[in-house]
Amino acid sequence: MQDRAETLARIDRILAVVDPRDATQHALRRAAELGRRTGAVVTALAAVHEDMPNLPLDLDAAALARVRERILSHYRHWLGRERRRLPRRGRGVRIEVVWDKRVAEAVIRESAGFDLVVKAAHRKRSWRHTPTDWQLIRGCRVPLWLAAASPWRHGADVLAAVDLGTRVLDKARLNDALIDVAGRVAQITGGTLHVAYAPPLSRLLRDLGLARADRLRAGGEELARRCAGALAARGGPPAEFHVRPGPPDKVLVSLAARYRCGLVVVGSIGRRALAGAVVGNMAERILPMLGTDLLVLGP
Numbered sequence: 001m002q003d004r005a006e007t008l009a010r011i012d013r014i015l016a017v018v019d020p021r022d023a024t025q026h027a028l029r030r031a032a033e034l035g036r037r038t039g040a041v042v043t044a045l046a047a048v049h050e051d052m053p054n055l056p057l058d059l060d061a062a063a064l065a066r067v068r069e070r071i072l073s074h075y076r077h078w079l080g081r082e083r084r085r086l087p088r089r090g091r092g093v094r095i096e097v098v099w100d101k102r103v104a105e106a107v108i109r110e111s112a113g114f115d116l117v118v119k120a121a122h123r124k125r126s127w128r129h130t131p132t133d134w135q136l137i138r139g140c141r142v143p144l145w146l147a148a149a150s151p152w153r154h155g156a157d158v159l160a161a162v163d164l165g166t167r168v169l170d171k172a173r174l175n176d177a178l179i180d181v182a183g184r185v186a187q188i189t190g191g192t193l194h195v196a197y198a199p200p201l202s203r204l205l206r207d208l209g210l211a212r213a214d215r216l217r218a219g220g221e222e223l224a225r226r227c228a229g230a231l232a233a234r235g236g237p238p239a240e241f242h243v244r245p246g247p248p249d250k251v252l253v254s255l256a257a258r259y260r261c262g263l264v265v266v267g268s269i270g271r272r273a274l275a276g277a278v279v280g281n282m283a284e285r286i287l288p289m290l291g292t293d294l295l296v297l298g299p
Helices: 003-009 026-038 061-084 103-110 132-139 169-189 203-207 213-233 248-258 274-279 282-286
Strands: 013-017 041-048 094-099 116-120 144-147 158-162 193-197 240-243 263-267 293-297
Touching: 013 026, 013 103, 026 041, 026 116, 026 144, 026 169, 041 061, 041 103, 061 094, 094 103, 103 132, 116 132, 132 144, 132 282, 158 169, 158 248, 169 193, 169 213, 169 263, 169 293, 193 213, 193 248, 213 240, 248 263, 248 282, 263 282, 282 293
Parallel strands: 013 041, 013 116, 041 094, 116 144, 158 193, 158 263, 193 240, 263 293
Antiparallel strands: 144 293
16 A cells, blocks of 8 residues: 555656636646645646547548547647646646546546646535546545645645554555655645544444543544654654544544645545445545545555
């Protein structure tokens, strides 16, 4: 469990996913700002497609290829205009336009060799339709930054969501990676690193007397002290730890709002089966509720 987590030790190449239907292009602007702060090279990727074979026109393969090239050229010019609208320091963005109606698959394919993918967040979904964000959360092997539509105004602080109670070695390693990556971003933004642990406490467990918030908090705070000690021992970034028993998704959203964090960093287990599509994971559960950016690492 190292691909997405370890590649963000350095940010040299950023892939920004652009959508011609997005009037603001805030993902491109966020990527350009990250490129300015890190010195990374930014490539803007647009995946476009038209269902030309279904048109009632007599076009042979050569004619269809010419039409497709005209469409690609149109979008290259459009993307060039969007690049010129960026602040001066962001105009060195490279441009790439590919022919593919499956955006998620195009991004996963084109992201090889990049350190970070930045895409605008789309926060609504239906159980019958899995949008691009959820496909990328499960399938992208590169750290995925989902940018909120609002400006980056919430603040420079970064919140890392960890599961300190896990007994699975890979998840424990992912905890360390989440903290290290979040600390790296906090250094870039000049903010404070917050580490959140929410021992799960449902209303049913509480009402049946099977779990008590005070005991979960005490146990969680002891785990947080151990984590802070291990973090200091390996020379990790300074961090503020927060332990809040409750539904983890709601706790994380609440903490992000309370500390006005500009970014929340979470891990993804990358479910691809039907159960994963229905149940989802932490990244999928909090995405519709967050009003800020989300960075997803793992599997």
